[in-house]
Amino acid sequence: MESVDSIIETSKAYKADANEYFKTGNYKKALFKYHLALNQLRVLRDPKGQKSEAEAMASMVSPSGEGAPAPTRPEDLADIKELKRTIHLNMANCYCKEEKFKKGVEAATRSIELQPTVKAYYRRAVAWIGRGDYDAAMSDLKEAASLDPTDRSVKAEMDVVERKRKAEVARQRKQLAGMFGRP
Structure with missing residues (x-):
């Protein structure tokens, strides 16, 4: 059985590989490696004694076998949480680049659930914009701005969302006018 340290290190290595693929624009391979990084962490047993995700799935098929290691050191728990948070955040970026908004x-939301950050709210806002949900995007940008009022990129994105909202309202008005206008 692998140790907690080796599982964390393997996950970090997959994440580093994924980051390299991302830098070269190979988002599919980056996503694959990010998934591998998360899967490494899924074998770890919850320190509260609960089964790991992998064990829970395996016990549905065959309820036997040796348990997975459980992280007990506070620094391991913090490291795992931070690793999961950044992997989900990077996956959100990849999905947006692939236009899988x-x-x-979903990926940005998982990152936010682990720890709300400006970057996570910003990434989720970008995904909402891609889906055409400007209200949700603005809500996330306001959350990001509340965490760091000095972040200029958040303010700039709020301006973009406001312009897109106005353009959408104008488009809808024009469309409605055409429906009720003269033939």
Whole structure:
């Protein structure tokens, strides 16, 4: 059985590989490696004694076998949480680059659930914009701005969302006018 340290290190290595693929624009391979990084962490047993995700799935098929290691050191728990948070955040970025905005929203949400950050709210807002949900995007940008009022990129994105909202309202008005206008 692998140790907690080796599982964390393997996960970090997959994440580093994924980051390299991302830098070269190979988002599919990056996503694959990010998934591998998360899968490494899924074998770890919850320190509260609960089964790992992998054990829970395996016990549905065959309820036997040796248990997975459980992280007990506070630094391991913090390291795992941070690793999961950044992997989900990076996956959100990949999904947005691939124009898979629904998955981008989901990945950013998982990152936010682990720790709300400006970057996570910003990434989820970008995914909402891609889905055309400007209200949700603005809500996330306001959350990001509340965490860091000095972040200029958040303010700039809020301006973009406001312009897109106005353009959408104008488009809808024009469309409605055409429906009720003269033939």
